[in-house]
Amino acid sequence: MTRFLSALLVALLAASFGAFPAAAATQWVMGYYVGYQRDMLPPSAIAWNGLSHIVMGRILARPDGTIDTSFDWDPVNGPILAKDVSTRAHAAGRKAILMLGGAGEGTKIRQAVTANRAAFVANLVATMKDLGYDGIDLDWEEDIDWPAFVAFATDLRKAAPKAILTMPVGVLNMNYDTVEPHLPAIAAKLDRLSVMSYYPATSWAGSGWLSWFNSPLDGEKPATPASIASTLEAYAAAGIPKAKLAMGISFYAICYTGGVTGPNQSTENGVAIAGGDNDFELSELYGRNGIYAEAHRRWYAAASEPYLTLPKPETRGCRYVSYEDEQSILAKGAYSRSKGYGGIIIWTINQGNVVSHPRPAFLMDALEKGFLRPGAARTVAVSVIQGDTWIKPKAKLRFAALVTGTASRGVTWTVGGTDCGTIDAGGTYTAPATARTCTVKATSKADPTRSATAKVTVSNATWTVGFSISRSGTWWVEVVAKNASVVSMAVRWPDGTVKPLSLQYRRAGDNWPVFAANYGFPDAGGKYVFEARSANNRLATATLTVPACDHGDDGICR
Numbered sequence: 427m428t429r430f431l432s433a434l435l436v437a438l439l440a441a442s443f444g445a446f447p448a449a450a451a452t453q454w455v456m457g458y459y460v461g462y463q464r465d466m467l468p469p470s471a472i473a474w475n476g477l478s479h480i481v482m483g484r485i486l487a488r489p490d491g492t493i494d495t496s497f498d499w500d501p502v503n504g505p506i507l508a509k510d511v512s513t514r515a516h517a518a519g520r521k522a523i524l525m526l527g528g529a530g531e532g533t534k535i536r537q538a539v540t541a542n543r544a545a546f547v548a549n550l551v552a553t554m555k556d557l558g559y560d561g562i563d564l565d566w567e568e569d570i571d572w573p574a575f576v577a578f579a580t581d582l583r584k585a586a587p588k589a590i591l592t593m594p595v596g597v598l599n600m601n602y603d604t605v606e607p608h609l610p611a612i613a614a615k616l617d618r619l620s621v622m623s624y625y626p627a628t629s630w631a632g633s634g635w636l637s638w639f640n641s642p643l644d645g646e647k648p649a650t651p652a653s654i655a656s657t658l659e660a661y662a663a664a665g666i667p668k669a670k671l672a673m674g675i676s677f678y679a680i681c682y683t684g685g686v687t688g689p690n691q692s693t694e695n696g697v698a699i700a701g702g703d704n705d706f707e708l709s710e711l712y713g714r715n716g717i718y719a720e721a722h723r724r725w726y727a728a729a730s731e732p733y734l735t736l737p738k739p740e741t742r743g744c745r746y747v748s749y750e751d752e753q754s755i756l757a758k759g760a761y762s763r764s765k766g767y768g769g770i771i772i773w774t775i776n777q778g779n780v781v782s783h784p785r786p787a788f789l790m791d792a793l794e795k796g797f798l799r800p801g802a803a804r805t806v807a808v809s810v811i812q813g814d815t816w817i818k819p820k821a822k823l824r825f826a827a828l829v830t831g832t833a834s835r836g837v838t839w840t841v842g843g844t845d846c847g848t849i850d851a852g853g854t855y856t857a858p859a860t861a862r863t864c865t866v867k868a869t870s871k872a873d874p875t876r877s878a879t880a881k882v883t884v885s886n887a888t889w890t891v892g893f894s895i896s897r898s899g900t901w902w903v904e905v906v907a908k909n910a911s912v913v914s915m916a917v918r919w920p921d922g923t924v925k926p927l928s929l930q931y932r933r934a935g936d937n938w939p940v941f942a943a944n945y946g947f948p949d950a951g952g953k954y955v956f957e958a959r960s961a962n963n964r965l966a967t968a969t970l971t972v973p974a975c976d977h978g979d980d981g982i983c984r
């Protein structure tokens with residue numbers, strides 16, 4: 427039965443996606459999919475049209491040369507997830523690669539390579555075959571023994587001559603970085619070297635640095651010394667074939683605190699970079715109640731990057747946000763194709779799945795058109811960022827629309843319902859004086875057949891949420907919202923920033939959501955304001971006392 431279902435899945439997916447386009451021979455789009463972010467993007471929702479290769483993260487080296495295949499989950503479910511991903515990739519005509527290592531795992535890889543290389547290589551090849559993968563991504567990021575790396579890559583290529591072998595490499599700070607001399611020899615054994623050209627390796631804050639971008643294509647200078655173009659040119663000049671070199675982007679945003687509002691501004695006097703991986707996902711930026719608004723978007727041509735200049739700080743204390751969008755992805759694709767480079771990696775595709783949008787994988791559509799199939803048609807899609815909303819009579823609220831699949835992102839706003847107030851051309855809605863239910867509608871100017879609506883409940887009714895709080899460690903506080911309609915929660919930090927809590931689970935019986943604040947609260951505890959929101963933007967706040975925590979070295983409260 428299992429074999430039959432797997433075959434059926436392959437047939438169905440193959441029918442859905444078809445054969446991979448010929449452009450994949452020169453332009454690769456390698457998307458990283460990691461086990462710890464599986465809830466952001468189930469394997470069934472992966473948009474294969476924007477990928478040529480998927481990289482499953484991650485297997486880990488043990489010093490004795492054996493392999494940990496938990497995939498940041500557990501030894502049972504991790505391999506099941508990995509096999510599901512490889513099966514779906516092959517059904518869609520794509521290649522599947524296993525990621526080895528990652529940040530913080532370099533010492534273990536070094537130990538396995540230097541002390542047990544033969545066993546390590548054999549175990550890697552066996553794991554690749556057992557899980558149904560086509561290759562391995564050698565993510566040895568620190569504590570590197572370069573001569574041993576050359577020998578490791580050589581042995582791995584001999585053991586698996588047909589395997590796809592890749593490795594990520596660092597972006598270069600053009601003020602002082604040079605290409606590692608061993609890389610050309612390693613590249614000779616590999617199929618791709620992919621530049622991790624995204625934060626934290628592209629932007630800095632402090633004395634001498636100016637605000638910059640998460641993944642700038644060009645425009646580097648001494649105070650902002652990193653870019654994709656300058657790095658790729660340096661690797662190519664060192665003798666690595668251009669067709670083997672890929673750039674990198676992330677599906678997360680970064681932002682600057684301290685009053686910075688755009689690029690090339692001073693980052694001295696306490697300015698910090700916030701957001702980043704697993705904190706400021708593009709699914710948050712573009713998703714329900716995200717901060718994206720076309721009115722705040724700007725384009726910096728020298729770096730081919732968009733950014734937001736916000737009128738007031740968002741929850742991390744930022745007014746300047748650097749992120750990736752369709753225009754910047756298309757620009758990177760045009761550059762890679764015109765210069766003869768080998769494509770792009772994305773860290774991670776999980777973080778770019780915008781479930782509140784009619785086309786959740788619009789960024790993958792841009793990757794398809796930019797890199798794999800320049801002639802691909804684009805589909806216009808519209809969503810209202812705020813979604814269904816609760817508002818008081820006579821109050822004002824500015825709505826924003828996300829329009830994708832077109833370079834013309836403007837919308838026409840209208841109000842539906844009897845005596846339902848007004849909305850201006852910029853999306854500012856003024857509620858009527860009396861309670862009622864209305865709608866606001868955003869219609870694409872590029873394609874008037876595409877629109878989105880949000881229900882607006884106009885009411886003075888109060889919304890009550892009970893709270894309870896507990897603490898089990900220095901960095902772990904749980905808050906129970908005693909109302910099943912609560913969908914998100916945040917805590918106001920003493921510096922004025924608002925930090926989100928993560929939904930852990932819903933209690934059996936009453937369905938009350940339990941949120942975790944994984945932040946470093948003082949051992950003495952203290953009073954903090956917590957905010958709860960419903961799906962239609964109703965807000966309830968409460969001042970709660972975070973308990974004190976008497977703990978040992980393990981950080982667990984006694």
